[in-house]
Amino acid sequence: MTSSQPDASKLYEAILTGDAPAATEITQAAIDAQVDPQKLVTEQMIPAMDEVGRRFEQGEYFVPELLIAGRAMKGALNLLRPLLAARGVEPVGRVVIGTVKGDMHDIGKGLVASMLEGAGFDVIDLGVDVPAEKFVAQAAEKKADIIALSALLTTTMLSIKDVIQAMRKNESLNKCKVIIGGAPVTQQYADTVGADGYSSNANGAVSLARQLLSA
Ligand code: B12
Structure with missing residues (x-):
């Protein structure tokens, strides 16, 4: 069975530009296509927030941009959280x-x-x-x-x-x-x-x- 992989780099752009609806839509599509959630977080989402921070530092972004980027990040993360969570094992601590x-x-x-x-x-x-x-x-x-x-x-x-x-x-x-x-x-x-x-x-x-x- 083949399924076309969504372009995960669009998630980077959606978070960077604070487009929360796009961020959740792309994340859901990636989940549906069984993209590794860990990869989405480390390769797209965290780098996007790093870039947001860099722009803020350079005076290219201000607090509203931080806020909307944060909101887009959280929306995507909410969808991924259950997938990152444990699969019914005894708590280790x-x-x-x-x-x-x-x-x-x-x-x-x-x-x-x-x-x-x-x-x-x-x-x-x-x-x-x-x-x-x-x-x-x-x-x-x-x-x-x-x-x-x-x-x-x-x-x-x-x-x-x-x-x-x-x-x-x-x-x-x-x-x-x-x-x-x-x-x-x-x-x-x-x-x-x-x-x-x-x-x-x-x-x-x-x-x-x-x-x-x-x-
Ligand atoms: C998004 C953001 C916001 C959002 C937060 C939204 C939210 N719901 O969290 C909003 C707009 C609210 C915000 C507000 C402010 N922010 Co701000 N913000 C950021 C930004 C761009 C990204 C932070 C982020 O989410 N990164 C992504 C996550 C994944 O990374 P992380 O938090 O570092 O976490 C990772 C590691 O640090 C580590 N980790 C984190 N916690 C823990 C805990 C443990 C136990 C361990 C082991 C590891 C660990 O693991 C995480 C995953 O890998 C940073 C810039 C930056 N590059 O950090 C500025 C930044 C932190 N903010 C900054 C500032 C100045 C502010 C404000 C004071 C701005 C203002 N003038 O109002 C306010 C403060 C509000 C307050 N009282 O807290 C400065 C801080 C400067 C400083 N040195 O103190 C930064 C560094 C931006 C900058 N370059 O100037 N911000």
């Missing part, structure tokens, strides 16, 4: 994830959450602008193995430290690990704030989580 206080960026965090789910983790997503106390309370209540923190701004990245300090004070979380990420975050920063791990991308987040749980 529980992760509480969120974007730190003051930060509204949720695309990268959403991707990390989907990839962890896809790898068999039970993921509790607390959303964006999450205060340190909420991370700690939820991780303790849900008996999380890992807290995953996302920060996209150099200002909000500082909140990572608050979460780590608060969790270290909570005895019931003494076995819980913390992993961090987001555009401004580095391994050096992770070492400074005492995080258990850092990754620059969603695939790395999965390897990191697996590694920490097997240790």
Whole structure:
């Protein structure tokens, strides 16, 4: 049986130009044609958002363009999420994830959450602008193995430290690990704030989580 493959590069264009209806339409066509969802994310969608960021930095794009590109990205991601998710296996561990206080960026965090789910983790997503106390309370209540923190701004990245300090004070979380990420975050920063791990991308987040749980 042969089926014509949709042109996935159009998804890159649709996200770059913030055309949400086109982004969902192309994604659905790609799903129907059984294009690898992982490939769509890493080869089209993330590069498109990188280019959006570059244009913003160069003063070619402004906040409205960021917003509509983000919306197009999320629409496409919503369709792909179930396909990236696990296929009915026992959870390998529980992760509480969120974007730190003051930060509204949720695309990268959403991707990390989907990839962890896809790898068999039970993921509790607390959303964006999450205060340190909420991370700690939820991780303790849900008996999380890992807290995953996302920060996209150099200002909000500082909140990572608050979460780590608060969790270290909570005895019931003494076995819980913390992993961090987001555009401004580095391994050096992770070492400074005492995080258990850092990754620059969603695939790395999965390897990191697996590694920490097997240790
Ligand atoms: C889209 C976007 C927005 C959208 C967000 C929409 C949404 N729903 O998320 C909107 C318009 C809301 C927005 C707002 C702002 N933004 Co903005 N935004 C971006 C942009 C273009 C893309 C971010 C993105 O989604 N990337 C795609 C995803 C897939 O990548 P990612 O988030 O980096 O995630 C990956 C990795 O970092 C990692 N990762 C992420 N989280 C985690 C967590 C863990 C545990 C691990 C292990 C890994 C990991 O894995 C992910 C997948 O590979 C970036 C530019 C950029 N290149 O980052 C600017 C950017 C982050 N924004 C910026 C700014 C300045 C702002 C505003 C202050 C603008 C303004 N003047 O209002 C506001 C702040 C609002 C707030 N309080 O949060 C700056 C930050 C500068 C800085 N150094 O602090 C950037 C870098 C743009 C720039 N070059 O200047 N933004």
